[in-house]
Amino acid sequence: MTRIVCAQLAPRLGDLAGNQALTVAAVRRAADGGARVVVLPELATSGYVFETSEQARRVAVTPEHPLFARWASAARGAVVVGGFCELGADGHLYNSAAVVDRTGVLAVYRKTHLWDREKTVFTPGRDQPPVVRTQAGRIGVLICYDLEFPEMPRSMVLRGADLIAAPVNWPLVPRPAGERAPEIVLAMAAARANRVFVACCDRSGVERGVRWTEGTAVISHEGWVLGEPDADGVAAADIDLELARDKSLTAHADLLADRRPEMYSALTSATVHTGTVPHACAWSPRSR
Amino acid sequence: MTRIVCAQLAPRLGDLAGNQALTVAAVRRAADGGARVVVLPELATSGYVFETSEQARRVAVTPEHPLFARWASAARGAVVVGGFCELGADGHLYNSAAVVDRTGVLAVYRKTHLWDREKTVFTPGRDQPPVVRTQAGRIGVLICYDLEFPEMPRSMVLRGADLIAAPVNWPLVPRPAGERAPEIVLAMAAARANRVFVACCDRSGVERGVRWTEGTAVISHEGWVLGEPDADGVAAADIDLELARDKSLTAHADLLADRRPEMYSALTSATVHTGTVPHACAWSPRSR
Structure with a gap:
């Protein structure tokens, strides 16, 4: 089993040093608790609600910044x-996520x-x-x-993922009583439609008037929420990632093998027919 | 406003005449109630659990069968x-759906x-x-x-749909307490991810030991369930289909305009990398 921990935090806008300490401490606590994967929020080092670029x-950093080595060190193998x-080396700013292990930054x-x-x-x-x-x-x-685009x-x-780790910042939006946050519904559907585990790490609190959903969740390959934040914002679940390798649903059904890629060409076309629709597939007895 | 009605029925396996009467009566009741669109279950004329072809x-019929004219007549403009x-004219059997209005069968x-x-x-x-x-x-x-493939x-x-009408037969599967049926979660996500209305018409009862979910739902373009079956199996909602034409979420966000079709090429490729994964996007300081 693999312990996945999402650390739902409240970074402070513009406070790189403080957010580094906050995230390093969260990674260390997760590792102390046996985490093999630790997910932090989107823009965890910087905060979110910038008014200007x-x-x-x-507070922008390159992947060479020492904070990533501190994450790696605190993670002790996770x-x-x-x-x-x-x-970026090109001078542009990116909303990025780093994948870090004891060997350093694996991917950005x-x-x-x-x-x-x-x-x-x-x-x-x-x-x-x-x-x-x-x-x-x-x-x-x-x-x-990204998660709201089912294509992703x-x-x-x-391309072979067993777990989708998604740093998020979900502004709280209205929802009917008794319903989960809409972003969670989308993540549950993504998990089930793909038999993939999903770990979304949201943030907490309020920043410049934006209240966050605090919707952090670890979701099973069948689309059910396994872990939600405790009082400290820690959402954990022990999962068998190998389960995501088997896409069969029954002896005759398999989520990937049952796909019909030749039918999906609209998805990669730049053309969108929202304005006018060609008369599609109209059926008449004479046409058969 | 457009009244959408799903008529959750219990067709009898192999009883074409009985199912014709059942569906015609359901369409008439829906039309009497002001429906402009009536959705019936999958294989409503035949039942589902065939043991042999x-x-x-x-009980297979062609689109020329008079039952479709009876649906049209009962629908009175819906x-x-x-x-x-x-x-099929090719002698094959298809699990099909007909779209019928007063002019006849519009599409199969x-x-x-x-x-x-x-x-x-x-x-x-x-x-x-x-x-x-x-x-x-x-x-x-x-x-x-089909609905479980987000591509669809x-x-x-x-291609311009404002409403997805989905005849379904959902066998009941286990789910955690307090959760919606998984097929509904997927339908809610499909509705919200696309800002499209979705009307799923399930069936009721038990057929050859298969218990159905009775999960019929009319779902808003924001992904929330507007109509669920009453005691007679009728799920209805009055909706403004025009709302599905506007895909904007904020002044700067639009569900379709924000797509990146050039990034989705994996979806239309026949290749699946579940066995081995190329080392993707590994980052190292030297590569930048």
Whole structure:
């Protein structure tokens, strides 16, 4: 079994040193508790609600920054997936996540789908999200809004992910009484539709008037929530990642083998027919 | 506002005449109640749990069968989407759905993703699911297991659907206390991820030992359940289908415009990397 821990934190906007201490302490506590994978929130080193790109630039770091070695050291053999505000070698800012283990930074992912005003601060990533072979398993990385595009978890699973680790910052939105947060519904569906484990690490508290959902969850390959935050914001679950390798549902049904890729061409076309729809597949007795 | 009604029924296996009467009466009741769209279960004319393809063939019909004119007549101007066991001109059996209005059969859809033992009876469809312009709106049709492939609702929305009407037969499966049926979770996620209305019509009762979920639901473009079955199995909701045309979430976010189709090529590739994963996106300081 592999212990997955999400550490739901409240980073302070613009406080790189304080957030480094906060995240390192969270990684250490998770490792003390037996975590093999530790997921931190999106932009955990910087906070989220920047009003200008200059504010973000002040706390942006490169993957060479010593904080990643501190995560690795605190993790004592576990894998850490955490969000940070990246300064690229090209001078652009990216909303990124690092995958770190004792050997260093294994991969950096730059968020593909930027949410709302992030577009005024960050440059979208141009590379496929990584599926990283780690000692704890094959970990795919997505960030927040990426998860709301069903193409993304599906692509990660087609590329071999057993676990999707997703640093997120989910602003609280209204929902009907008794329902889970909508982002959790989407994550549950992504897990079940792909038989993949999903670990979403949200943040807590309020920042510049934005209240966060505190929706952190570790979700099974069948789409059920296994771990939710305790009073300290720690969501943990012990899972058998090998279960994600078997996509069969019955003797005759298999989630990946049953796909019909030749039917999905609309997904990779740049054309969207929301304005006018060609008269599709109209049936008449004469046409048969 | 457009009234959508799903009529959750218990068809009798192999009883074409009885199921015709049952479905016609349900359509009439829905129309009496003001329905503009009526959704019936999967294989509503035939029942589901065939042990052999011969059993299915005995109740298979072509789209010229008079039962569709009876649906149209009972609907009095509404659009009916209902599942039936189709005998193709090619002699094959299909798990199909007909879209019917007062002008006749507008479209027939043959299920793309056959579930489990359906593969021993039916031939999978080869044509894109229809998005039909009707007097009630643009209706896309999927059948049951199709909905569990996120590619399908997404494709329908890219092709202009405002409402996905889905005849289903959901065998009851275990779920944790307090959770919705997993198929509903997937349908809610499909609705929200695409800002599309979804109307799933399940069946009721037990057939050859298979208990059905009775999970019928009309789901909003925000992913929330608006209508669930009453004591008569009728799930209804009055919705403004125009809301599905606007995919914007904020001034800077739009569910379709924010897509990155150039990043989704894995979805239409026939290659699946579940066995071995290329070392993806490994990052090292030297590579930058």
